[in-house]
Structures are given as structure tokens and as C-alpha cells.
Amino acid sequence: MSGAPSAASASAALAAPSAAPSPAPSAARVVAVGETMAMMRSGTIGSLAHLPSVDISLGGAESNLAIGLRRLDVPVAWVSRVGDDPLGTRVMREIRAEGVEVHCTVDPERSTGLMLKSRPSGTTTRVDYYRAGSAASALTPDDIPDGLIEQADILHLSGITPLLSETAHATNVAAVHRAVAAGVQVSLDVNYRSRLGSRELLAERLGEILEHVDIVFGGPEELSIIAPASGGAGVGTAAAADESDHQALLRALEADGRQVVVKLGADGGATLADGEIQEAPGHRVDVVDTVGAGDAFVAGYLSAQLDGLDVAARLARANACGALACTTPGDWEGAPRRSDLETLLAGGAADPVIR
Secondary structure, three states: OOOOOHHHHHHHHHHHOOOOOOOOOOOOOOOEEOOOOEEEEEEEEEEEOOOOOOOEEEOOOHHHHHHHHHHHOOOOEEEEEEOOOOOHHHHHHHHOOOOEEEEEEEEEOOOOOEEEEEEEEOOOOEEEEEEEOOHHOOOHHHHHOOOOOOOOOEEEEEEOOHOHHHHHHHHHHHHHHHHHHHOOEEEEEOOOOOOOOOOOHHHHHHOOOOOOOOOEOOOHHHHHHOOOOOEOOOOOOOOOOOOEEEEEHHHOOOOOOOOEEEEEEEHHHEEEEEEEEEEOOOOOOOOOOOHHHHHHHHHHHHHHHHOOHHHHHHHHHHHHHHHHHOOOOOOOOOOOHHHHHHHHHOOOOOOOOOO
8 A cells, every 4th residue: 555645745746836737629729828917906096006995807918819819709728827826716717717728837836927907097007017927927838738739720929928038938939830830820919018128129039930920910119129120120120210100010021921910099900911001990989998909909800810801801800899898997808799899890889888
């Protein structure tokens, strides 16, 4: 009869991070990799220095995107790491509750990242991050289950992950190599976060994967970070020195049939595909919270592509998703379902409020 585990073996087990979920059949058409943080946000206008209470939620560009896609009936998987703490449990529970397939390593040595979100005034939003040394900053290529990327149609990444740490950057690179080897399309949202690193560092790290990216998204300033200068990825460009000239940015980033999509906020969006620039206007809505609107925009575009729609229809859906996301507090709560889109795109209401 075998005896009870020794204290040494028990300690060793506790010291090692929980393994990523073992490979299992997946229906995910899109795989998104990146950090999701717990979020504490104020429901009242004012500084957190004075407000008496906050609500708990979660936020992260890749999980926002995943939830947005799932609400549009696209099977999607999210890969990340969280701490072995109540906030990590909440992050995984909430994302699973939205129907997203979760592949998340639980790390007993590091905490789940945290963000604080407040509205100092009626027209401004402030976000503070507490993510240095977080569980997700320890992402490694081994956190992505075997076969998960290979069975998908699209791998989606952002420019946030490579600035979290060297290992997180290596995870992005490894994921792209797996996608390329399997013939899976790669989608990239630049999503620059200045508090994580410089434009130069992001340009350098994204430059390692850019040639393999099939669809790239970003605002004009974000796209200018990776637009080619003197033959390489760099900051600012001769072809697109004026960041407001989004058409020049689109041209500068075109390569081997790549789709380039620029997010223009209230002005809508534009794309360059098959050598042709197309633009689509935005929607007028009563804005409550713009955080997460860009992720909803990308979810709308990718879902329309997976539905086989043309570029004009992809942009139309992307703009509608971004607009609807702005009408609800929270990073992902306002991500629309198909019925919401039908109401807005049919012009049945002056604004996208479902009553």
C-alpha cells in the first residue's frame, strides 16, 4: 500500500503552476491569446480618491474580443493565465458564462492583474493598471494547448501581450508560427498601451511577426507605429508621416494581400483589401463609455469575414458593433448580439437603444 505524500512532494506540487488544460476537441473558429484583468470601477462620476465604493468586473482586449465574437455566434477560445485567487476565479467564471471556451493556466505564485477604472468627469475616463508581475505576464508558449490554434480559422493577438514580458512576447511569436504552419489566418490589433512600453519597443516586437499577419487593426496613431520606414517596421513613416492621413497608412501597411483596417472612432472605419480602399461612416449614438468599443469593432469585422461577407459589409458590421458598445458602461457588457445589430442597421431607431 502506498503511503501519504511526503511534505516535500506536497510543497513541490504547490510551487508549480497548474498545468494548462489538456488538449480536447475544440469547436473554436477564433483563438484569442492575452491577459484579462479583474476590474474595479466606479459607477459614479468623480475621483477614486473620494468615492465610497466600486463595482467588480473584468476587462482585457482579447477577452472583450472573444465575448464580442461569441455574442455574434462565432465559436471562440481564449487563452491566458490568472492567479490562484478569487479574482482569477471570477475572470474565468465570467468569460465561461459568456460561452467562450477557456484555456487558462492557474498560477499559484502570481496574482491576477487588476485595473481601476473611474470617470473623473462626465467626459473623461481614467484607467490605472496594477499588472506588473501578474500571472499573465508569465505567459509561455506551453500555455497554449496542442492543436487549439491548428484547428481554428483565425488566431487573434494584440500589441498588449508582447509588452507584458519577454515570455509573453515569445508566446505571441510561437502562436504565430503555429498558425502559419497550419495555414491559419493571423489577426493583429495593435492596441498600444503607453504605460507598458515605448512605441519603439512595440514596433520592434511586432516587427517580428508582422510579415505573417493577414489582418491588422488599429487607430491611425497605432498603425503609424508599425508602418514601414526605410524598408522596415518603425515609428513614423515617410509614406505616412501625417498620422491623420489614414489612407497613406493603409497603403504603407499593404503587403501580399494583407487586409489593413483603421479604426476611426465616431468617424467609422476604413480598410484596404485587394488594393482598394473602402470607407464607412460611424453611427451617431449617445456615448456612455468608449472603452472596449475598438474590441467590439474588431469582433464585428472578423465575424462578418467568417460569415463570408464582403469588405463593405464587414466595415458596416464593425461600425455598428463599436457604436453599440459605447452605449453601455463596461468594457464588454455592451457587445451586441445579432438582433441588436439588425435593429441598428435596419435604421429602425434614432439610436441603438433596445427597449
